[in-house]
Amino acid sequence: MEAPQSTPTTASPHFQFPDSDLIIRTRDRVDFRVHKSLMSFSSRVFRDMLTLDNITPPTSSTHVVDVSEISSHMEAILRYIYPLPSPVIQSLDQLVVLLEIADKYDISVILIAIEDFLLINTLWKKDPIKSFGLSKKFNLKRWQAVVEPEIVK
Numbered sequence: 774m775e776a777p778q779s780t781p782t783t784a785s786p787h788f789q790f791p792d793s794d795l796i797i798r799t800r801d802r803v804d805f806r807v808h809k810s811l812m813s814f815s816s817r818v819f820r821d822m823l824t825l826d827n828i829t830p831p832t833s834s835t836h837v838v839d840v841s842e843i844s845s846h847m848e849a850i851l852r853y854i855y856p857l858p859s860p861v862i863q864s865l866d867q868l869v870v871l872l873e874i875a876d877k878y879d880i881s882v883i884l885i886a887i888e889d890f891l892l893i894n895t896l897w898k899k900d901p902i903k904s905f906g907l908s909k910k911f912n913l914k915r916w917q918a919v920v921e922p923e924i925v926k
Contacts, residue, residue, distance in 0.1 A: 785844065788851055795823070796837045797851075803844035805851060809836065815854045817879040842874060850874050853883045862890060865900055865907075872911050888913045898923070 782802045793806035813820035822838060840847065849860040849871055862868050868887065875883035891897055892915060897904035901924045908917035 785848060787848065787857065788855070794835055796835055797847060798837055798839045799844045799847050800841055801843050803847070805844075805847060806835075807851065807855075811854060815880050815882060819878060846870055846874060850878075850880065850883065853886055854880070859886065859890075862887075862894075862896065865896065865903060868896070869907065872907065876911060884911060884913065888916050891916045892919060 780802050782798060782804045785803055785805045788805040788807055790806055790808065793808055795807050795809045795812060797805040797807060797812075799805070809819075809823050813823055819838075823836065842850075852858065852860050853875075860871075862871070868891075871883065871887060874880075875887070891904075891913070897916075897920060901920055905917065905920045905924050907913070908920055
């Protein structure tokens with residue numbers, strides 16, 4: 774009896790740096806070839822994962838980290854970390870996903886960028902109560918200061 778074939782991976786078209794030393798593999802089996810130093814600098818969670826991994830170094834020079842996110846969400850997150858255009862946010866639901874991932878991996882630059890986006894955008898006005906809850910949940914104080922007076926009216 775043959776061993777089951779593993780699902781093949783595909784490569785992200787935007788994140789395939791030739792000098793990468795880290796592969797982030799998403800739930801839908803897309804590989805993002807990125808840089809450990811940049812991921813460690815941007816995310817305390819990645820820094821801790823990669824530091825622990827250095828205790829018992831892998832046999833190859835490229836580390837592979839499997840994450841539970843899908844590729845479209847990981848691409849959006851990496852667009853904030855690397856100097857690429859930020860993803861286009863069109864709904865509060867999309868925003869919630871990005872906030873949750875940024876919180877999960879402790880990537881403060883994304884939380885700040887999303888809060889900056891919300892301060893100049895009226896997307897939150899479609900559901901001010903949900904927006905207020907999100908501002909509280911993710912400790913976005915500047916955004917909360919804008920939303921709170923609107924829901925009190």
